[in-house]
Structure formats: C-alpha cells, structure tokens
Amino acid sequence: MTRFSFFATSIALAAGLTAVDSSAQSFSVPAAAFGRLPRITLAKSAIPAAVAGDLIPSLENVTAELHTQRFQHRVGGIEVLGSQALRHTRLSPVQGMLGLGDQAQWTDQLAKFDLDLTPRVSESDALGVALQETPTQQPSVEPRLLIIPNARAHAARLVYRFEIAGQGEIAGRIVDVDAHTGRLVASVSRHWEIAPIDVYTTNTRCQTLSPVTDDLGGSAPISVEYKKCLKVIKAGVAQPSADEMAIQAFTNSQLVLNYYWSGHRRDSFDNQGSALVSVVHVGDKWTNAFWDSENDIMAYGDGDGVKFRNLTLSLDVAGHEMTHGVVSKTANLEYQGESGALNEGLADFFGETIEGQKDWVMGRDLFTDPSEGKNGLRNLFDPSKTKYRWYDDQGDPIRKSAPAHYSEIFQFGDEPCGPMNDNCGVHMNATLVGHAGYLMVQAIGPEKAGKVMYSALVHYLTETSDFAAFAKAAREACAQLYGSSGAECTALDGVMVKVGL
Numbered sequence: 001m002t003r004f005s006f007f008a009t010s011i012a013l014a015a016g017l018t019a020v021d022s023s024a025q026s027f028s029v030p031a032a033a034f035g036r037l038p039r040i041t042l043a044k045s046a047i048p049a050a051v052a053g054d055l056i057p058s059l060e061n062v063t064a065e066l067h068t069q070r071f072q073h074r075v076g077g078i079e080v081l082g083s084q085a086l087r088h089t090r091l092s093p094v095q096g097m098l099g100l101g102d103q104a105q106w107t108d109q110l111a112k113f114d115l116d117l118t119p120r121v122s123e124s125d126a127l128g129v130a131l132q133e134t135p136t137q138q139p140s141v142e143p144r145l146l147i148i149p150n151a152r153a154h155a156a157r158l159v160y161r162f163e164i165a166g167q168g169e170i171a172g173r174i175v176d177v178d179a180h181t182g183r184l185v186a187s188v189s190r191h192w193e194i195a196p197i198d199v200y201t202t203n204t205r206c207q208t209l210s211p212v213t214d215d216l217g218g219s220a221p222i223s224v225e226y227k228k229c230l231k232v233i234k235a236g237v238a239q240p241s242a243d244e245m246a247i248q249a250f251t252n253s254q255l256v257l258n259y260y261w262s263g264h265r266r267d268s269f270d271n272q273g274s275a276l277v278s279v280v281h282v283g284d285k286w287t288n289a290f291w292d293s294e295n296d297i298m299a300y301g302d303g304d305g306v307k308f309r310n311l312t313l314s315l316d317v318a319g320h321e322m323t324h325g326v327v328s329k330t331a332n333l334e335y336q337g338e339s340g341a342l343n344e345g346l347a348d349f350f351g352e353t354i355e356g357q358k359d360w361v362m363g364r365d366l367f368t369d370p371s372e373g374k375n376g377l378r379n380l381f382d383p384s385k386t387k388y389r390w391y392d393d394q395g396d397p398i399r400k401s402a403p404a405h406y407s408e409i410f411q412f413g414d415e416p417c418g419p420m421n422d423n424c425g426v427h428m429n430a431t432l433v434g435h436a437g438y439l440m441v442q443a444i445g446p447e448k449a450g451k452v453m454y455s456a457l458v459h460y461l462t463e464t465s466d467f468a469a470f471a472k473a474a475r476e477a478c479a480q481l482y483g484s485s486g487a488e489c490t491a492l493d494g495v496m497v498k499v500g501l
C-alpha cells in the first residue's frame with residue numbers, strides 16, 4: 001500500500017548449492033516517487049453508446065502522458081476475453097493530475113459475435129478432459145466459463161477455463177475445454193520461458209528436480225518454493241553468502257527497473273513498486289530462465305556449463321523475462337497463438353533495448369562458443385538466421401525460417417495449442433514483432449520506438465490482440481504521442497508495411 005515507494009530487489013539463492021563467501025556489500029537503490037491515481041468511477045451514462053454494453057472496470061495503467069482505464073466486456077455475465085473498452089485521459093502538465101473528463105477518448109476493442117451461451121458439456125465432463133492433460137494435479141481455483149472471440153472470423157467459442165496450480169509454487173497450467181464440443185482447445189504453461197522445455201520430478205529443501213535429464217544433461221525444476229530458499233540479497237543489501245550469480249541477478253534486476261522507471265516512469269513490473277524477486281541456481285545444470293506469473297518471481301538456471309553459460313550472464317534474457325512481468329500487469333496477452341507471439345516479441349524487443357540494443361540477438365552471451373552464439377536463440381535484425389523443424393505442403397519435414405514478414409508466419413490451423421507446438425508458435429512467430437521493433441528503432445530512434453511499443457502495450461493491446469491489432473495499437477500509440485501526421489507515424493506506417501501488417 002505504499003504510495004511513494006522505493007524499488008526493492010531481493011534475490012533468494014536456491015538451497016543445496018555452495019554459496020561463495022564475500023564481504024557484505026550494499027547497493028544504492030533508485031527512489032521511485034510516483035503516486036498512484038485515484039480510481040475513476042463512471043456513471044453508466046458517461047460511457048458513450050458506441051462502446052456501451054455490459055462493462056465492468058478492470059485494470060488501470062498510467063504513463064506520463066496518458067491514463068488508461070480498461071472496462072471488461074461481459075455477455076450474459078460471462079467474460080469475453082480481450083474484449084474491452086478503453087478510456088484514455090490525457091494528463092495535465094502537473095504530473096499525476098487527471099485531465100478534465102471531456103478530454104477522455106475511448107477505444108472500442110469490443111468483440112462482435114453470435115454465440116449460444118448455454119454449455120452442452122457439463123463442467124465435470126470438461127474437467128475430465130482437462131485432467132487428461134495434467135493427471136496428477138487438480139484445478140486451483142473454481143473453473144469458469146469464458147468467451148474467447150476470434151476477431152477474424154467474427155466468431156467466438158464458449159470454453160471452461162481450468163487453472164491448474166503447479167506442485168510447490170510454480171509450473172501451473174491453463175487448460176481450456178470447449179463447452180459445446182468437449183474438445184481440448186488449449187493447454188498452456190503459466191511459465192514464460194526463453195525457450196520451450198519439458199520438465200519432470202524429485203526432492204530437496206526448496207526445489208524439486210526432474211528425475212529426467214534434458215538434452216544437455218541438466219535437470220529442470222518441477223517446483224521451487226522460493227520462500228524456503230536462502231535470502232542472500234535483501235532489499236538491495238547483499239549478505240556474505242551472496243555469490244557472483246546472485247549479484248549478477250541483482251544487477252540485472254536493477255538495470256531492468258531503471259529502464260522501466262527512467263524510460264516510462266513505471267515503478268517496478270507491476271507499477272506498484274513491488275519487490276522484484278529473483279531465484280538463482282534453479283534446476284541442476286539447467287539451461288533456461290523464466291518469469292513465474294503466479295508468484296511474480298524471476299528464476300535463472302546455471303546452464304549446462306558446456307554449451308551454455310549461467311543464465312544470469314545475458315542481460316537481454318533477464319530483460320525479456322521481467323518484461324513478461326510487465327505484460328502480465330498490462331495487456332496480459334494470452335500465451336498462445338498470435339497474442340502469445342506478441343507477448344514473446346515484446347519481451348524480446350524490451351530485452352534487447354534494456355541490453356542497449358548492442359546486437360539484436362537474443363541470448364548471444366549465453367553461448368560458451370561465441371561463433372555458435374552469433375545468432376543466439378532468435379535474431380531480430382535477420383530472423384531468417386533461426387530455423388525450425390516444419391513440414392512442406394506434402395507433409396515432408398523441412399527447415400523453415402523464423403518470420404520477418406506476416407506472409408512467413410507459422411500457421412497452426414485448428415490444432416490445440418500446447419507444449420507440442422510451442423503453444424501455436426509463441427516463440428516461433430515472435431520475430432515478426434521483434435523485427436518490427438528493430439525496424440522502428442532504425443526509423444525513429446530507440447527512445448521514440450520504445451515509447452510507441454510501451455504505450456501500445458499499456459494503453460491499447462488486450463489479452464487476445466493479434467498481429468493486426470498490434471499494428472493498429474502501435475499506430476494509435478504513435479498518433480497519441482507524436483501526432484498522426486508527424487514524421488514518426490509516417491515512418492511507423494512504412495515499418496508496418498515492411499513486415500506485412
């Protein structure tokens with residue numbers, strides 16, 4: 001409940017690993033003083049007829065120029081995912097003061113569809129389908145009915161959404177089952193990883209490791225209960241037990257917080273000044289890192305030590321993961337299909353930006369052999385450098401480049417999104433957005449490009465935004481920031497045409 005808060009960064013070290021002693025160090029933490037705005041309550045009559053409907057206030061986000069309040073759309077009491085009316089209020093020059101009501105503008109992102117709202121499959125039958133995906137786990141919260149619109153088809157689907165908690169504190173899943181057909185629609189992890197990885201189980205004090213080793217001989221964590229781990233840096237003060245990796249993770253957090261504060265006046269990932277918690281030495285020789293949206297923690301593996309180095313050593317990876325934290329508190333883009341690729345692409349863009357846009361290659365510093373790392377995990381200036389296993393029209397295996405243009409994206413048709421297909425290409429298609437970000441920086445410079453991308457995320461995108469909605473959001477953000485007839489927005493149009501949006 002702090003109105004004026006300081007950034008706090010704490011890093012817990014996973015138990016079971018030897019911590020190197022060093023003398024206690026303290027770090028200065030930047031003060032972030034930015035009061036939150038009062039919640040606006042609007043009379044129904046204040047909502048324009050064009051966007052009126054069954055709307056309830058949800059998230060609010062604010063930047064130096066604009067205050068956005070989201071109103072969630074419901075039909076028959078059922079939430080329509082990503083369907084929102086957004087009310088934008090320009091802020092007066094006195095920072096933090098709301099402008100007058102008549103300056104408010106509305107953006108209608110309401111979905112239009114015809115849908116039978118009566119489920120034809122019972123909740124328990126749907127649960128049976130969901131549990132086939134996660135046999136050992138039960139839903140952690142009450143299942144709910146949800147309408148998932150498909151903007152392109154002007155259609156929508158009624159689903160049961162099951163949120164399944166992980167064992168311990170991480171690795172939950174979201175499973176959607178069609179309430180009319182009983183068909184599995186999606187089963188996606190609540191982890192946002194730098195690359196997809198499979199995980200399985202065993203036991204120690206604060207983490208449970210998979211008994212199955214991965215391709216690189218490491219073990220992934222199945223659960224991490226970070227509060228049982230040893231706290232080695234507490235609110236910016238390092239304890240003697242803080243090792244090099246803990247301090248590296250601290251430095252990463254500080255750089256990420258600094259970027260969001262100095263660039264966008266955003267106070268921590270949630271804009272509420274919350275502590276940014278990292279856990280290091282997660283897994284055993286594990287080559288991955290993730291942002292856990294259930295507990296809002298950042299976790300780093302050590303890498304296998306042969307092909308990959310410690311995950312704390314790549315600032316773009318840290319920036320990428322913590323940006324997932326920012327996304328979860330703003331547009332909250334669904335982690336599947338185009339919205340998921342948008343989530344990943346924005347994480348890549350801000351990851352590279354936080355790293356200083358030195359190479360536009362995600363995770364280059366992770367590789368022990370620099371020549372192998374030159375294209376990293378994804379290449380934002382030349383996406384074609386990354387190839388994925390794919391199939392040609394005859395169904396024969398081929399290697400296909402990551403997309404730099406909308407016409408090149410991987411298409412998944414009617415397949416359920418899940419671990420077998422990268423949640424319908426969230427990483428595979430991410431380069432379309434990352435590359436657009438790279439071109440934007442070339443066209444209008446890093447600062448303005450960052451502002452447009454951030455404003456699009458915070459003020460215009462919603463859970464189900466697709467690539468077309470991204471282009472529209474970027475244009476709207478640009479017009480709001482620099483005027484629609486300005487050189488910036490003309491250049492931005494050129495960028496969107498270049499990537500086919």
Ligand SMILES: [Zn+2]
Nearest residue numbers: 192193194347
């Ligand atoms: Zn990611």
